[in-house]
Amino acid sequence: MEVSNRLVTLMALCxxxxxxxxYYHQPLLPQMAASFGLxxxxxxxVATLTQLGYAAGLLFIVPLADCRQPRQLxxxxxxxxxxALLLCAAAPNFAVLCxxxxxxxxxxITAQIIIPTLTGLATPAERGRIVGSLLSGLSAGLLLARMVGGFAGANMGxxxxxxxxxxxxxxxxxVVAKSLPMTTSxxxxxxxxxxxxxxxxxxxxxxLRYCAASGLLMFAAFSALWASLAALxxxxxYGFDSATIGLFGLVALLGIVASPHIGALSDRLGVRTMVLFGAMALAAGFACIAAGEHSLGWLILGMVLLDFGNRAGLVANQSRVFTLRPEARSRLNTVFMGSYFLGGAIGAALGNYGVQRAGWLGLAAVGILLSCAAAVINALSPREPSSPQGETRP
Known part of the structure; x- marks a missing residue:
């Protein structure tokens, strides 16, 4: 069936x-630490455990969408x-907050139930575009969380x-109860x-193994920045407050607009090319961030490059994974996105370690190493056939 633009827009909102x-916590980490004397x-x-929890949800909950009604799940x-969010709001100490x-x-993990469900309804020719549009929604959520978290945190705690x-x-x-399509058979x-x-x-x-490995490394690099940026x-x-730090999420606007085009470009150029481009953009971004301690301009340029690089790798890898086994899309998504957010947890831990050891330069070194490793993994991955799994590339 053809998936309507209205449905794609609604599901992108979801x-x-x-x-x-x-992501709400990211601009608030210094404020949280201060409230508990840390x-x-x-x-x-907090950032590391949230990403680990997301990876666990992908592993133990999302696969159920292959045999249970996705809407109900x-x-x-x-x-x-x-x-769980109410528990965070009421946490009496740091252990409970963690x-x-x-x-x-x-x-x-609702987004990771929606994406394979809607992708399964799409034709091969529109799959990359739809994945890109839904990932634009993910990016909008990230932007929303950082900005709202920063402003609300500064004014209300x-x-x-x-x-x-x-x-x-x-x-x-x-919205999900009214709009997410029911799955049959x-x-x-x-x-x-x-x-x-x-x-x-x-x-x-x-x-799947190569896409998951390169995705893990690329999101680890991306998360290394965002898990430690507020502290820096x-x-x-700089000495910025949480509201100002939240504004840095605006760099994601360019990526949100670009995501559908990245998906379409991936359909034309191939996944390996797009992932290589993404890894190179990540490495270049961290080279700029190395100068971020003394130049806000270099920092913002580096953040833009990181956003594009991570987005290119995610859209391309996820589109390719969805072509493998139509009957197991939720499980394929589980393996891929579980690895992806495991990388987020690893990157958050490594980013904080790099900052503790050498500040901005330590963060940049961590990010460049992870980006280069992703490029190597991608280079070793199998070349794409012109018509994967019997599907015609647009």
């Missing part, structure tokens, strides 16, 4: 609201996410931000077999 809950970099544990996840943040990540995020889940619940599969089949997919699909900008010579 992706934005769903993913935003794992150093700014210590609050980076998404509604349960949204309700649980709202509760556990609550992990639960926020686990339950924030970080706890109010989590309360507002929980309320946004109510809107998400309504779902097979009857046991949960144990479903999880075991993930290992089979990894073992049998070499393309809160220190001299």
């Amino acid at each position: 992706c934005a609201l769903a993913v935003s809950t794992i 150093a700014p970099t210590q609050a980076g544990l 998404a509604l349960l996840a949204i309700a649980a996410n709202a509760v 556990v609550s943040s992990l639960l926020v990540g686990v339950t924030a 970080w706890r109010a931000v989590f309360l507002l995020a929980s309320l946004s889940d109510v809107l998400l619940l309504i 779902l097979p009857t599969i046991s949960y144990g077999w479903l999880l075991r089949s993930l290992a089979g997919l990894v073992r049998e699909e070499g393309v 900008l809160a220190q001299p010579p």
